[in-house]
Amino acid sequence: MLPYEKEVNQMTGKTNDTEQKIILLTIDLINEGGVEQISLRNLAKQLGLTTGAFYKHFANKNDLWLVVTKQLSKNMSLELAPILQKKYDSKTKILEIAKVMLLKFQTNPNLMDFLFFNPTSKSDLNLHSTEFNFLKIMNDLVSNLITENKLIIDKQTLFIQLWSFIQGYGLLIRNHATTFDEELVAQTLHQLIKE
The missing domain is CATH 1.10.357 (Tetracycline Repressor; domain 2)
Structure with a gap:
């Protein structure tokens, strides 16, 4: 189980909360290598999502950054x-x-x-x-x-x-x-x- 999955389970009691998984994986990736290393396409791929499925949760990178900043x-x-x-x-x-x-x-x-x-x-x-x-x-x-x-x-x-x-x-x-x-x-x- 990846670090973000453990945190999702602790925070939500769920394993299928896609938006939380995106947020927590983003936080893990920022912590590991900084924001410059993150592409939405690779983020979606790591979560097993299509780019279209990703955009159902976040309109763009700035939308994701805002939610991650709040988190x-x-x-x-x-x-x-x-x-x-x-x-x-x-x-x-x-x-x-x-x-x-x-x-x-x-x-x-x-x-x-x-x-x-x-x-x-x-x-x-x-x-x-x-x-x-x-x-x-x-x-x-x-x-x-x-x-x-x-x-x-x-x-x-x-x-x-x-x-x-x-x-x-x-x-x-x-x-x-x-x-x-x-x-x-x-x-x-x-x-x-x-x-």
Whole structure:
């Protein structure tokens, strides 16, 4: 059984959910070799589908990328749920989330690259989107952080600063220009929220 089939069985309890199989195989292929290596024809072939059958589920590659981006955002949200359930303040939650994300840039660089920088992320992902679970979590935490620390800063400005740091540092890690440094992350977050 392939990795995506195991995940389909765990997620849906089914073995014949074609759309989920397409999504999960796409995630596996992105993780293994990046998005550039994926063709819809080969994806359909690996699943035993005709190209026409594939197009019954996804109109084009961008349609598939959007659904995969939403699934990866949901997966990330589920992975972060234990952090969010702890009785941490928002600063600590953001710090813990940043650690998880930055370590993922080290362990799953292709998936993180896709999540943040695929064509869908660039065009359909905006700061006010509610379709992407992970983005909503971060927006809510930034709002709480401002309230808890009585910060005088625009929510969008702080969000962009935090997001830019995480993405930029993540790219440095992904490209092996540096390695994850927990103390650097803590110091940077502290500097960003100083009154």
